[in-house]
Structures are given as structure tokens and as C-alpha cells.
Amino acid sequence: xxxxxxxxxxxxxxxxxxxxxxxxxxxxxxxxxxxxxxxxxxxxxxxxxxxxxxxxxxxxxxxxxxxxxxxxxxxxxxxxxxxxxxxxxxxxxxxxxxxxxxxxxxxxxxxxxxxxxxxxxxxxxxxxxxxxxxxxxxxxxxxxxxxxxxxxxxxxxxxxxxxxxxxxxxxxxxxxxxxxxxxxxxxxxxxxxxxxxx
Amino acid sequence: xxxxxxxxxxxxxxxxxxxxxxxxxxxxxxxxxxxxxxxxxxxxxxxxxxxxxxxxxxxxxxxxxxxxxxxxxxxxxxxxxxxxxxxxxxxxxxxxxxxxxxxxxxxxxxxxxxxxxxxxxxxxxxxxxxxxxxxxxxxxxxxxxxxxxxxxxxxxxxxxxxxxxxxxxxxxxxxxxxxxxxxxxxxxxxxxxxxxxxxxxxxxxxxxxxxxxxxxxxxxxxxxxxxxxxxxxxxxxxxxxxxxxxxx
Numbered sequence: 442x443x444x445x446x447x448x449x450x451x452x453x454x455x456x457x458x459x460x461x462x463x464x465x466x467x468x469x470x471x472x473x474x475x476x477x478x479x480x481x482x483x484x485x486x487x488x489x490x491x492x493x494x495x496x497x498x499x500x501x502x503x504x505x506x507x508x509x510x511x512x513x514x515x516x517x518x519x520x521x522x523x524x525x526x527x528x529x530x531x532x533x534x535x536x537x538x539x540x541x542x543x544x545x546x547x548x549x550x551x552x553x554x555x556x557x558x559x560x561x562x563x564x565x566x567x568x569x570x571x572x573x574x575x576x577x578x579x580x581x582x583x584x585x586x587x588x589x590x591x592x593x594x595x596x597x598x599x600x601x602x603x604x605x606x607x608x609x610x611x612x613x614x615x616x617x618x619x620x621x622x623x624x625x626x627x628x629x630x631x632x633x634x635x636x637x638x639x
Numbered sequence: 640x641x642x643x644x645x646x647x648x649x650x651x652x653x654x655x656x657x658x659x660x661x662x663x664x665x666x667x668x669x670x671x672x673x674x675x676x677x678x679x680x681x682x683x684x685x686x687x688x689x690x691x692x693x694x695x696x697x698x699x700x701x702x703x704x705x706x707x708x709x710x711x712x713x714x715x716x717x718x719x720x721x722x723x724x725x726x727x728x729x730x731x732x733x734x735x736x737x738x739x740x741x742x743x744x745x746x747x748x749x750x751x752x753x754x755x756x757x758x759x760x761x762x763x764x765x766x767x768x769x770x771x772x773x774x775x776x777x778x779x780x781x782x783x784x785x786x787x788x789x790x791x792x793x794x795x796x797x798x799x800x801x802x803x804x805x806x807x808x809x810x811x812x813x814x815x816x817x818x819x820x821x822x823x824x825x826x827x828x829x830x831x832x833x834x835x836x837x838x839x840x841x842x843x844x845x846x847x848x849x850x851x852x853x854x855x856x857x858x859x860x861x862x863x864x865x866x867x868x869x870x871x872x873x874x875x876x877x878x879x880x881x882x883x884x885x886x887x
Contacts (some may be wrong), residue, residue: 503732510704510728 442613443488444575445475445602447555448583449568451590453624454545454553455631456486457600459575459615468616471637476621479505480515483546484621484628488572489560490539497538501525518546522556522564525617530562537561541572547623571603575615578606594624597631604634645762655704659759662715665768666802668716670701673801673809673832674772675817676785677825681774682713684829685845686804686837693783702847702856706731708775710854711748714803715769715790725766727751742776748786748794756792770802776851783849786818799828805836823865825858830865839866846880 442463447456462473476486477498485501488492504524509515516524522544537560544556557563557570569587570576571579582603591599599621608614618634648658657861671686685701702712705727713720730750734742742750749770759766770789777784787802788794799817801809809832820828826848837843848855 499736503736507732508734511725513700521832538824542783 442450442611442615443475444571444573444579444607444615445486445488445541445543446571446579446583446600447545447574448502448587448591448599449545449553449555449589449593450547450596452547452553453593453596453622454484454547454555455596455600455620455622456484456543456545457618457620458486458488458602459573459620460617460633461615462491463576469516471616474619476619477502477578478621478628479521479544479546480509481622481627482548483518483521483544484623486543486545486621488541488603493538497528497540498542500606504516517545517548517551518554520564521546522558522566525558526562526564529558529560533542533562543570543572545623545628547625547628549625553624571576575603575607578610582606628629647763647765648759656759656791658735659791662766662768663770665791666715666770667804667806668802668804669716669769671803671805671809671833671836672701672712672714672772672799673799673813673829674712674774674785674787674797675799675813675820675825675829675832676774676783676797678819679783679850680822680825681776681783681785681849682825682829683710683772683774683847683849684833685712686833687843687845688840689838689840700856701845702854704854705747706735706741706775708741708778708849708851709744709773710775710849711771711773713769713771714726714806714848716767719767720769720771723754723769723771724752726754741778743777744773744784744786745796747775747778748773748788752788752792753793754792755790757786759790759792772788772800773801774849776849781851783851799832801832808834808836825867829864830862831869834866834869839870841866 445458455541458474458475460473461471462469479502488499505516509521539560541560542558547553555566555567557567569583586599604618616637620631648656673684675682683702706711731742755767758764773786785797786794787800799813812832812835833844841859845855
């Protein structure tokens with residue numbers, strides 16, 4: 442019942458993810474951070490098989506770092522997205538990673554961008570994206586209320602509406618959510634939406 | 640002759656590995672490089688040849704970072720340096736990936752030295768023609784370190800060291816004048832050591848300072864200011880030496 446969703450606003454991009462770590466009927470923890478900060482201006486929200494998620498996202502993050510050390514400048518968001526897609530595609534017909542990713546990034550030259558990358562290596566550059574059972578509710582909510590060039594407050598309000606919808610309509614809804622934002626000042630945690638303390 | 644020419648680095652009758660010693664010669668012809676360790680900073684300084692007028696100097700970075708907290712300067716064959724630095728950068732990330740911790744300075748030095756040694760004991764390859772000075776801060780403990788490796792693959796930790804052209808004069812200067820310093824004093828000591836063998840001026844020196852916050856390359860203007868300070872101090876010391884004898 443994991444959900445990850447994201448949207449692009451005016452000069453920023455937002456990624457929201459649930460923070461539950463679940464194994465069949467047991468909730469291991471409700472404060473698992475699934476949105477990895479790839480580098481100064483990139484966020485990667487990942488959902489799927491827990492082991493694959495950690496393995497794949499850490500591997501991507503270290504390769505993004507290596508590129509920066511080798512070349513003196515960071516990878517563009519588009520380049521990082523395509524690199525990820527390529528890794529997923531190469532592993533697909535041998536030993537697939539079961540990880541779905543929403544990649545958000547900001548560049549001075551091109552502004553904010555959002556990429557939808559699913560576990561069978563589909564890559565789409567989009568304004569809004571969502572994964573998981575929660576995507577049915579999040580996408581519908583965003584289709585109704587999203588408009589281009591939203592302010593941070595408007596986008597957070599929309600994210601809250603999506604979370605509210607997921608909480609009320611999904612049979613086993615996640616307890617807590619984390620919101621991270623990336624803009625010209627960098628990628629950082631924005632806030633949490635908790636129902637439990639842990 | 641079929642299989643007797645695989646190995647290039649072989650022992651001489653009196654126990655020398657001549658290829659390694661020739662590699663050390665290549666190092667002695669390389670640019671001067673010096674490193675000084677302070678209590679809260681480690682500084683690297685490298686000689687920059689200023690004769691090339693048409694070259695874009697920003698594309699020739701002599702002091703590189705291997706990770707956020709480790710940097711390297713070298714003397715010798717720069718093309719060999721590229722290969723070693725690339726492998727070291729990959730190892731820094733690989734280490735972080737497998738054990739969730741950044742490398743210690745000693746670990747990455749041991750890795751680079753291990754690579755240099757491997758190439759003295761493998762078929763069909765020659766040793767790397769460079770010595771490196773590796774500086775950094777260990778994660779969590781924030782202890783500053785300075786290490787040196789050479790083509791034979793030996794490495795050790797130093798308070799201050801020099802390699803490349805005229806390294807003996809620089810090392811002598813450091814042995815005479817080294818003391819525990821911090822911050823700007825460490826930078827000054829490094830530049831003073833370099834100025835012993837290099838023409839003075841910001842144009843001919845590249846200096847980088849590693850603190851626990853990370854690596855910072857000094858601008859030419861900053862270096863010029865410090866060089867001017869050093870010259871002024873030298874002139875004052877000369878003047879002070881002369882006046883007492885005139886008074887008696």
C-alpha cells in the first residue's frame with residue numbers, strides 16, 4: 442500500500458511519499474524515509490520491494506556522485522533519469538529491480554522537472570506523477586486541481602488534499618507521509634504529515 | 640623468447656627494482672608539490688608552470704578531490720595520475736555503497752598504494768610514474784591527515800612533506816621550520832615552503848586548503864596577498880638581522 446507522488450510548480454518540484462515499511466501484515470516502522478536526496482538539486486522518491494529500493498537507489502546515488510567528482514559539474518536531471526532508466530532496462534530481462542521512482546530536479550537553465558520511471562523502465566517527463574494504490578486517488582485529485590505554475594502553498598495544499606483522499610479512501614492507508622521539495626536553494630525536507638508518533 | 644619477456648619489473652642482481660627507481664626519477668622531474676598538516680587544516684600546494692600562454696589554465700587542475708573529505712596532489716606523469724585518480728574516485732563511492740561510511744584517509748591511501756604496487760608485480764605493465772600527496776579528514780573523528788605514496792607502493796603518514804622537483808630543499812626547509820599550526824598559519828607555511836623553489840607570485844602556485852568542511856581552492860589574488868605578506872615578513876627579518884650589528 443505504498444504511495445509516492447509528485448508535481449511541478451513555479452520554480453520548484455515536490456515529492457510526497459508514505460513512510461511505512463511493511464512486511465505482509467507487520468508494520469516494521471512508520472518513519473522510513475523513501476525520498477532520497479540524490480545530490481544538491483535532485484530528489485528521488487522510490488517505492489517497491491524494500492531490498493531492491495535500497496540497493497537501486499543507493500547505487501544510483503553513488504554513481505551520480507562519481508560523475509560529479511569526475512567531471513566537476515553535476516549531472517542534469519534528464520541525464521540522471523535516463524541513466525536510471527538504462528540501469529532498469531539492462532536488468533529487466535535478467536534480474537529486474539522492482540522499484541518505481543519519481544525523480545524531481547531543479548536546474549538554473551531549465552527550471553524544475555519531474556520524471557516518472559516505473560519498474561519496467563518506462564520513462565516519462567511529466568508535470569504530475571504517482572505510484573501505488575494511492576495513485577488512483579492522488580492522480581484524480583491532481584487532475585482536478587493541478588494547474589501549471591502553482592506556488593509552494595498551492596502545491597502543498599494540493600498534496601494535503603491528495604493525502605486526505607488516500608487516508609479516507611484506501612483500505613490500509615499509510616499512517617505517515619513525508620514531503621520534500623527541490624528548488625533553486627536545493628533539495629530538502631519540507632514537512633511530515635503524521636497520524637502516529639513513531 | 641616466448642614466455643620470458645612477460646615481466647617488465649624484475650630484480651637486478653643486487654636487489655634493486657630498476658623500473659621502480661626509474662619511475663622515481665620521473666617523479667623527481669615532475670612539478671614540485673608540498674603538503675602541510677595543521678591542527679584543523681591540511682594544505683596542499685603545487686607548482687604551476689606559467690610558460691604556456693595560450694593554454695586555458697582552468698582545464699589543468701593539479702589538486703583534485705577524491706571525495707568530499709579527501710583530496711590529492713601529485714608529482715610525475717600526469718596521464719598516469721588520471722588513471723589512478725579515476726580508480727580512487729570509484730573506490731571512494733564503492734566503499735560508501737558497501738559499508739555506508741566514507742573512506743578514511745588511510746584506507747584510500749592504502750588502496751592507491753596497493754594499486755601502485757600491483758603494477759610493479761604484474762606482467763606486461765610498467766609502474767605508475769607518480770608520487771601522490773593525499774590529504775583529508777577522517778569521517779566522525781575529524782582528525783586531519785597527510786599521507787604520501789610513491790611508485791614502489793609504499794606509503795606513510797607525514798606532518799609535512801614534499802615531492803617532485805627540488806623536494807629535498809623543500810623538505811629541509813620544512814624540517815627546520817615546521818611547528819604545529821592552524822588555519823591561515825598552515826597555509827602560510829605551505830606557501831613559504833613552495834616559494835623556496837618556485838618563482839614567487841600567485842601565477843606560479845596552486846594552493847588548496849582542506850578543512851573538515853571540505854576542500855577550497857585559493858584564488859590567484861588570495862595567494863598573491865599571502866605571498867606579499869611573506870615577502871614583507873622576510874624583508875623585516877632581514878632588516879632586524881642587520882640593525883643589531885650596526886648598533887655595536
